[in-house]
Amino acid sequence: MRLLSWAYLAAAYAFVFLPVVVLVVFSFQDGRLPVPPFQGFSLQWYDKILGNGALMTALWHSALVAFVSSALALVMGFLAAHALARVRLPGSVLLRGLLIAPMTVSYLIIALGLLTTFNQAGISLSLWTAGIGHVVINLPLCFAIAYAAMGDHQKNAERAARDLGATEAQVLWHVSAPMLAPALAAAFFLSVTFSWDEFIIAFLLTRFDVTLPVEIWSMLRSGLSPATNAVGSLVFLVSVSAVVLMEIFLFRRPK
Template structure:
């Protein structure tokens, strides 16, 4: 019986990873299809669909829009989340638990509801849909995540170090920027990487809050309206590979800082 446990564990792990990554593997595989339809039998490999993706001005513009929105909105979300976490963890405020719950509440709300609420709010304010509104929407959904990550990383040992810095004459902004932020840098980088990943491939809010300048997921959706083809698979593979690259870079940076 004991000999069967490792086999069962490995079998379960392989089945789990297969369930998660099989759709992605199929997507990437048929992005190299030489024919015009991403269906069996596989005919290839060929890079012509990737060359069409890189030669498509709309897709490249959408790619640049996605990168800009992801980076800027993630920077805003990390800054707001870190400051909120620091204030609630270090300050003595009435109703701290309730404030924590209110900040993290959007994590449980559907992106569709958040997107509709933002769209109505912007329309009432006279603000038209654009990449700016998309960035604001992504900052709204990512700030609670950044707050949760930073708040969970604030421990009692950091309080003693911050107190020592104040005793040595550091002002509050110096403690925040030169002591607290460097100590929490692994958590900050992790929050930034996750925010970039979520913003990079987010569709619902980007679709509701954009008009002419769109992000890459919205442009891929436009391609899907004309039917399946390997070019769509190639564009989706690019989105997946960039998301993986962001996470891997963040993991390497965090691991080096911890070492």
């Protein structure tokens, strides 16, 4: 039974890692196709993609839209969570449901709805219309994380600050936000990841200034290529470094 467990664990990790390993290994392929046999080690594909202007522009667009849309979603989500956790408002259950609702709707449908609306309103598509879509998908996430993190502890500290004469803005900025910092950072980080990797909204709502996943998608049309492997490996490297840094600095619990 014990042996069987370890065998299962090994098989599971093999399955999880197989495509990733294949992706990374064949990004170093010294040949035209990223499939066996491995013809030797080469960095030519990395050289090629780093010199690819369209790809680098797409990378910049992705980073820009990820940070701006996540920041917006975080601020709005935090303020809304604060309002619903602190002040008794009529219909607050309904309001909470409304703010969470986009989470249960497929990205494709959100994108299609926005596309229809933008078309009818005569708004032309750009990186910013995709950004609007990314705020829609990240706002519920930021709201839910911030709302879940607010407890009585914060409530008392906020009340104390108010009694000492702090304005609501001061309470938010000097008391609530710092006390919720880990949750807010996690929400921001998750939002950035989702936006950075999001394909369908960016695909349907941008026209010329595309993001990285959309650019990778168009690379796929020309078939298998070690260049695509190289891009994928670099994205993987960046994300894994970010996760490791988060793990070290944010989620490490004091022992």
